[in-house]
Amino acid sequence: MNLRKFFEKYPDEASCIEGFKKKRLEMGIVCKKCQHTEHSFRKTDLKFQCKKCGSRISLRSGTVMENSNLPFQYWMLCIELMTLSKKSFSALEMQRILGHKRYEPIWLMMHKIRRVMSKRDEKYKLEGCIEFDEGFFERVDNKDVIDDKDDNNGDNPKQGKRGRGSERQAKVLVMVESEPSISAPKKGKPNRKVGYLKMVVMEDLKSETINKEVQKSVEKTASVLSDGYTGYSKLKEVIAKHQVVVEPDKKKSAKVFPWVNRTISNAKKVILGIHHNCINQQYVQNYLDEFCYKFNRRYFGDRLSQRLMIAALETTWY
Ligand SMILES: [Zn+2]
Structure with a gap:
């Protein structure tokens, strides 16, 4: 997806939440309490509710976004930008693009996305x-x-x-x-x-x-x-x-x-x-993993950001 298409599809936070919810439902949600697979969605607190036992899980839980307070649109746009080219963005550039006040949450979000890439490639x-x-x-x-x-x-x-x-x-x-x-x-x-x-x-x-x-x-x-x-x-x-x-x-x-x-x-x-x-030594691996992930999927073209999004929905940070 190019950026024009991205903003047509996801112009605001509400459309990102809707897109995210749809993807999670497509991938299937299993109730932790009763293993039932049918859920309804509560717009008021962004939670899925089990249709059988009533227990709830949040839209972010079980994904890379768990424990993050950043808007959904940040995450989706960041995934889009990080897969856009062979080059990489610095956290400072990303912070400017998103117009966020603080540097640290953006830096952490990017490293979490890099860990999603690492975990994907560790499987092979x-x-x-x-x-x-x-x-x-x-x-x-x-x-x-x-x-x-x-x-x-x-x-x-x-x-x-x-x-x-x-x-x-x-x-x-x-x-x-x-x-x-x-x-x-x-x-x-x-x-x-x-x-x-x-x-x-x-x-x-x-x-x-x-x-x-x-x-x-x-x-x-x-x-x-x-x-x-x-x-x-x-x-x-x-x-x-x-x-x-x-x-x-x-x-x-x-x-x-x-x-x-x-x-x-x-x-x-x-x-x-x-x-x-x-x-920093500790993060060299994450930067290399981003490079390898993109190298290994160099023929994916437009599909790459969607693939990374699916991986991000299946991966928790810890
Ligand atoms: Zn249940």
């Missing part, structure tokens, strides 16, 4: 041939922010050491399905066909930690393509096949691993586009 495992690599995203912890203000020892979070990542960078394991193309590659295009993508912030990149994550995210039957990093040395214990390609030349390496290279650099652009420098 990667399969087939998968490129592996590590990405290092600039980040700063709460403690670092205070340090930077309080003591002036030139401890700049941007000046971390490079290579396999410094303490101040978030270590991210990037896994992307990538099958060799059957047709001849077009000029400047990768010679591998891309499928689904996962990006996971890791405590460390030791082989045990990596294997644990792989068991969660990748089918046992998969075949992995990676560089010779020692963290990948035990992959064979958890997947069917592991192919190592050591290619020190950067240009050639980008051809061997086209999709991990591209997705890491695009994710960095999107995240830096909204943050300009550093993000």
